Amino acid sequence: MKSQLLAATAVALLAFAPASAQGSKPTAAEAKAFVDKAEAELAALNPYVARSAWVRATYITEDTQWLEAKATAQQNEMTARYAREAARFNGVAVDPVTARKLKLLKLYLVSPAPDRPGAATELATVTTRLDSTYSSGKFQHGGKTLTLNDAEDILADSRDPAELKAVWEGWHSVGPQMRADYARLAELSNEGARGLGFKDTGALWRSNYDMDPDAFAADTDRLWKQVEPFYRNLHCYVRARLNDKYGNAVQPRTGPIRADLLGNMWAQQWGNIYDVVQPKSAGSSYSLDKLLVEKGYDPIKMVRTGEAFYTSVGMSPLPETFWQRSMITRPRDREVVCHASAWNIDDKEDVRIKMCTKVNGDDFYTVHHELGHNFYQRAYKDQPFLFKNGANDGFHEAIGDFVGLSALTPTYLQQIGLLDKAPGAEEDIPFLLKMALDKIAFLPFGLMVDRWRWQVFSGEVTPETYNTAWWKLRNQYQGLMPPGDRPADAFDAAAKYHVPANVPYTRYFLAHIYQFQFHRAACNQIGWKGPLHRCSVYGEKEMGQKFNAMLEMGASQPWPQAMAAFTGESRADASAVADYFKPLNDWLTVQNKGESCGW
Structure with missing residues (x-):
């Protein structure tokens, strides 16, 4: 894209x-x-x-x-x-x-x-x-050569802490060979x-938000302070359940959480360990993974379903070239970059996605997210070239995430026939916990990746201290620790795609704030009276018309004006996150009584 x-x-x-x-x-x-x-x-x-x-x-x-x-x-x-x-x-x-x-x-x-x-x-x-x-990285485990995709599957499914540690360390072994190149990239970029x-590349990045770079950094701190108490509540609950599962020798009941136990290579989303942390008092009557398989979904049908969401709110279908030119599944005969992304090749109609799509709930969401980029690109295609972009880079990520909030609701799953009947309020806590394990767990990671890079670009962190600085921030923001002592040459930041690919990351933190603002505004527009987490805007063409008007603005106006055009608000506000998750946060507070929260 x-x-x-x-x-x-x-x-x-x-x-x-x-x-x-x-x-x-x-x-x-x-x-x-x-x-x-x-x-x-x-x-x-x-x-x-x-x-x-x-x-x-x-x-x-x-x-x-x-x-x-x-x-x-x-x-x-x-x-x-x-x-x-x-x-x-x-x-x-x-x-x-x-x-x-x-x-x-x-x-x-x-x-x-x-x-x-x-x-x-x-x-x-x-x-x-x-x-x-990064994209061609592999390592040996159990007599087999594993790719990142293979490793991600093991971290998601295995509950053997020894295997999790070995696979986590195996993928992170790709980092050291990138250290010299990354240091040189930072040096050259800073000079430019x-x-x-x-002042440096970090200052350049922070200048792209219609405010002073230092003011922008302070604003992200403000947003983090709005959601940090909820993250700490979730961290406390999850750590206790991991301790129940693995015992003190693997995961103590106090202090940081072991990063390899959270079901994701970077511990940026924790939804894969829902089976470990699920409430004992309430269950979920369905699995989206299983529903997709039972209903005969394949990767193409998943993408078609995502497209149908956008057309249901009044947007034009994707062009035939999208289906001819996109990479929707991983080819068997060559190395590719599997990291999901959306592209606009000609800044007009040649939009595509690149994914190694699997039939599961995670990729069902990812499809809706990536198509958000494509529909945004098409909405602003008539703008002058320099305005053919998002209002800021957080907007570009938030558009598909906003749609994804509807796409994961049981309301939407019933609307498209994946569920015969949406479950009642008794399943609200399981649903919200699943969402929080991905959405709330991500927030500190979304913030700290660029915090680390800003320190690299400023010279505060040198190649010799890359790894110690990385884990200092992961502990500070996420409350995490590695599964064991790290080698002297470890470069664990490089195990995350966006670091070697040099993609700014604060956009994803912002997107996780903006998407809830968009969702709350959209649900208000359609007159939704129920809980915010059950609202689906599927089929709401009047809302879609107003939404598309914001998308058509592209980068032609400062982002607060684009925000106001759809939400009526001109400032980022994480209170919508609190509104969405309030029932869960109240429940977590009760569950955490007697625990020593924090790290």
Whole structure:
């Protein structure tokens, strides 16, 4: 997808210097001409870059890596030059549209190349190599060669702590070989960011939210403080159930939780261990995993179902090319990047997803999420090129997550025939606990990944302290610890795709706040009177019309205006999270009586 591409690379532009650069002060007309030319070059070149990236991601070879690296190098070098040129117009009185485009152009690069010969090529080569090293990573376990997909299945299903530890450590063994490349990426990116006038790459990233970078960091702290008490309540409950299951020798009843016991390679979502932590007093009468299998779903039918949600609220069906060109299942004959993503190849109608889809509840949700990117991309396709993006990167992630909140409700599962009858209120706590194990458990991880990178970019954390700093933050925010002592050369951050792929991560934290704001607003619009967690907006075309109007704005306005267009609120507010989960939080408080919560 475009937002994915821009996170990993830059977009190429041809060098352009206004006549005023020779002496006289630039004019508003020259600023507009500069932006117009930049957009024309961006629009012309981006499909070439997107296709290069798509081919490499779906067919990893030395040749495809070389091709993408070459395209990326050309992009980065030229775009960095254009971003620096945009600064020439600082202080020039231009119209609001041109002013916003100049700002976006200066902030366009996630990893800007330094302005010297060979730097862009080196940065592109390192970036592509890191992504491919991660995506083709394997390790040996039990006499077999395992991929990340294999390892994820074991962590989700196994309840043998020795096996969990071995598999967790096996996948994390891919990290050390990426340390030198990652350190070089950070060094080159920082040099490029300073050339654009930023303190470092972290400051550049934080500047992309229509507020001062330090103010943005403080705002994410504010949002975290709104939800941190609930996370600590959930952590306390889950730790006690793990202690009940495994005993003190594996998981003590106090202190941090062992990261490999939570059913996910990065312990970012805990839903896979629901069987371990489920309430004894109330059960769930259905399993979405089993329902999908029983009803004959395959990967294509899952994607068709996701598409039907969006069309039910008034959006146009996906083009036939989507079905012809997407990678929906993992090919058997080649290495690919299995990490799910959505793409817009031509910034118009050539939208695609790339997934190694499995028939289970997790991927049912992921399909609805990824299609959110595609429908967002199509909604803003008529905007000028620099506005063909989300209001901010958190919006791009939140759109599909908002739909996913409806898609997981028993209300929706009944609407589409997966359930004959939605269960009653007696199943609210099991449902909300399942949701919290994914949504609430994710929040501190969504925050700390970039906290770590901001420290790397600022120089506070050096390659020698990468791993100790990583676990310090994981303990601080998540209350987690590794399953055992880590090797001296460990680089555990690199075991998470977004780090070697250099994709900013705070967007996912924001998305986990925004999606509940969107959901609460949408449910209010349709006149929903029941519990917020049972609301489904499937089929609500009037709501969909207002929702699509926000999507069509793209990046043309500061994100608070886009937020207000749909929700009536112009500030991120995590109170919607509290509203959604209040019955569960009250229940957890009762369950945790007598426990020593915190770590």
